[in-house]
Every structure is written in C-alpha cells, then in structure tokens.
Amino acid sequence: MITMKDIIREGHPTLRKVAEEVAFPLAQKDIELGEEMMTFLKNSQDPEKAEELQLRGGVGLAAPQLDISKRIIAVHVPSGDLxxxxxxxxxxxxxxxxxSHSVQDACLSDGEGCLSVDREVPGYVVRHSRITLTYYDAAGExxxxxxxxxxxxxxQHEIDHLNGIMFYDHINADNPYSLKDGVLVIE
Structure with missing residues (x-):
C-alpha cells in the first residue's frame, strides 16, 4: 500500500526527469502500480482512512512521485456532490x-498544491482551460x-510530472498573482 513515506519530495532528481513510456502489453507490476496509485487517492480522500494512514488529500498522482520514472498517472476527482x-x-x-488544447487559459483561485511539495507556494498556475488527451487503460485500450x-x-499537473515539470515552474516569479486578460479563474 502506498503511503506518504513512498512519495518523494521536491529536490529529488527523479521529479526533474522525463519519464519513459510504458510498453504494451503492460507488465503485471505496471497494472498493480496503477491500482495502488488509485487506492492511495481514494484513501487520501476518505477522512477516516486518511487520518488512520496519515495521508494528505490528493486528486492525482504520477509514477515519478513514487521514484518510478514511467509515464503512468492516476486521477480521482470527486464530484463534491453528496x-x-x-x-x-x-x-x-x-x-x-x-x-490539443484551448487557446483560453485557466487557473485555480487558490493556486495548486502537490503531494511532493511540503510547503505553500503562492501564485497562479496558468494552464489550458480545455484539453483533449489520449491514453491507454490497463487493458491496453x-x-x-x-x-x-x-x-x-x-x-495537466500530473502530465507535467511525467515531463520533469513542477507546478510552481508555471508561476510568474516576478508577480505570482499577475494574469493576462481572459484567463479563467476557477473557484
């Protein structure tokens, strides 16, 4: 089971490497890794399990954050609707x-956080507001x-991890809260 002690922190060289593509058919260990990453996210969002296992809440996790330089991400975004x-x-x-991606950019009003970053990093992280992506599932589809x-x-945050990019690389160092016209700020 993945816990916070398995997640490497900023400064670790693996977080700055471009991860390798995984080969298909997938190795059993890559399928199991994906399942464990998803279990971590679900546990981190369950208040009782998160407290018991001392997990920080997360909606995404990339294999490089586990010191595994492979192009694998897990995302679990709750609806927030009871x-x-x-x-x-x-x-x-x-x-x-x-x-493909939209011309329009967007950012989160509260900025972004990361399981590999144990500090607050103030500022807007500007990304594309809409994307189209392709990926393979565990069955190779x-x-x-x-x-x-x-x-x-x-x-986009998780794919950045596969490319050795940290979220704060997108923040304007001179003026962390400056935005160009037309950037959608998501509450």
Whole structure:
C-alpha cells in the first residue's frame, strides 16, 4: 500500500526527469502500480482512512512521485456532490498525451498544491482551460477524453510530472498573482 513515506519530495532528481513510456502489453507490476496509485487517492480522500494512514488529500498522482520514472498517472476527482457521489473523473492513464488544447487559459483561485511539495507556494498556475488527451487503460485500450476546467488542470499537473515539470515552474516569479486578460479563474 502506498503511503506518504513512498512519495518523494521536491529536490529529488527523479521529479526533474522525463519519464519513459510504458510498453504494451503492460507488465503485471505496471497494472498493480496503477491500482495502488488509485487506492492511495481514494484513501487520501476518505477522512477516516486518511487520518488512520496519515495521508494528505490528493486528486492525482504520477509514477515519478513514487521514484518510478514511467509515464503512468492516476486521477480521482470527486464530484463534491453528496447526492451524486460518483467521481467526475477517475482513471489510471498509461502514456497520456495531450493532443490539443484551448487557446483560453485557466487557473485555480487558490493556486495548486502537490503531494511532493511540503510547503505553500503562492501564485497562479496558468494552464489550458480545455484539453483533449489520449491514453491507454490497463487493458491496453486507447482512450480519448475531452476535459475542461478543474479536471483539465488536474491532468495537466500530473502530465507535467511525467515531463520533469513542477507546478510552481508555471508561476510568474516576478508577480505570482499577475494574469493576462481572459484567463479563467476557477473557484
């Protein structure tokens, strides 16, 4: 079971490397890794399990954060709706690739956080507001998804990890809260 002690922190060289694509058919260990990453996210969002296992809440996790330089991400974005608790996005993605994106940019009003970063990093992290991506699932089936706003931002954050990019690399160092006209600020 993945816990916080398995997650490497900023400064570790693996977080700055470009991860390797995974080969298909997937090795059993890569399938199990994806399942364990998803279990971590679900546990981190369950208040009782998170407290018991001392997990920080997360909606995404990339294999490089576990010191495994492979192009594997897991995302589990809850709906936040108690009436309809089905997650709005829940997938393990192998070799995810953004194939197109919107001209419009977006950012989260509260900035971004990361399980590999143990400090607050103030500022807007500007990303594309809409993306289309392809990836493979554990069965080796190619998937294509269109995402917008929060879900698009989560996936871009995780794909950045596969490319050795940290979220704060996107923050304007001179003026962390400056935005160009037209950037959508998501509450």
């Amino acid at each position: 009436e309809n608790p089905e997650p709005v996005l829940s997938a393990v993605m192998y070799n995810p690739k953004i194939i 190619k998937q294509k998804k269109r995402l917008k706003n929060y879900e698009a931002i989560v996936v």
